[in-house]
Amino acid sequence: SQQGEEDPQALSIQEGENATMNCSYKTSINNLQWYRQNSGRGLVHLILIRSNEREKHSGRLRVTLDTSKKSSSLLITASRAADTASYFCATSGAGSYQLTFGKGTKLSVIP
Amino acid sequence: GAVVSQHPSRVICKSGTSVKIECRSLDFQATTMFWYRQFPKQSLMLMATSNEGSKATYEQGVEKDKFLINHASLTLSTLTVTSAHPEDSSFYICRGGNYGYTFGSGTRLTVV
Numbered sequence: 001s002q003q004g005e006e007d008p009q010a011l012s013i014q015e016g017e018n019a020t021m022n023c024s025y026k027t028s029i030n031n032l033q034w035y036r037q038n039s040g041r042g043l044v045h046l047i048l049i050r051s052n053e054r055e056k057h058s059g060r061l062r063v064t065l066d067t068s069k070k071s072s073s074l075l076i077t078a079s080r081a082a083d084t085a086s087y088f089c090a091t092s093g094a095g096s097y098q099l100t101f102g103k104g105t106k107l108s109v110i111p
Numbered sequence: 112g113a114v115v116s117q118h119p120s121r122v123i124c125k126s127g128t129s130v131k132i133e134c135r136s137l138d139f140q141a142t143t144m145f146w147y148r149q150f151p152k153q154s155l156m157l158m159a160t161s162n163e164g165s166k167a168t169y170e171q172g173v174e175k176d177k178f179l180i181n182h183a184s185l186t187l188s189t190l191t192v193t194s195a196h197p198e199d200s201s202f203y204i205c206r207g208g209n210y211g212y213t214f215g216s217g218t219r220l221t222v223v
Contacts, residue, residue, distance in 0.1 A: 033212065040202070040217075040219060041216065041217065042117070042204060042214045042215060042216040042217045043155075043204070043214045044214075045212040045213075045214075048212070088154060088155070097143065097145075097208045098145065098157070098160070099145070099157075099206070099212075100157075101147075101154045101155045101156075102154060103153070103154045104154050106152075
């Protein structure tokens, strides 16, 4: 069943600007992950944050996790046209490799 | 890193025919493979979990007789869409369970 809810559903920004996407979930988790999907393609794993972590960085990506609010955010700094894609959060429970995906945010970065 | 190879990437078939989609783990042994379906502009929905050497586990609402899953070896899982209909047209994607986060590249199925 769907657990994550991303907002906004669509986001359009100019190249160089920062993009922030949010994700909320409903049940307790072991970790939360963010994926990127280019149109009609497979998913690329971006970053994983564990339930006992609050913030994580990877290059231009910054992910936060607030387990008390059951929410996470993905920040992409200094966006590029190549960042144009759909971004999904996915949660995983303890002891399970099963992932539950959110509805995704479609990001468009205008050159 | 762990790689899952999925074929075909695109397939067009006539209504009533069957289509087989393969996912191979290239550099690891996948005792578990997850199969997802994604309709246009929607998220991924888990269809079933295949386990090597045993029966697949299907999610509620997914017809096991229509979506046949075989996981006969540690490196190969297949999904066969039987008697395909236009409403089965979708993007199907697999994920290797052992390493958790390795997806195949997906299969775009169009049933005409």
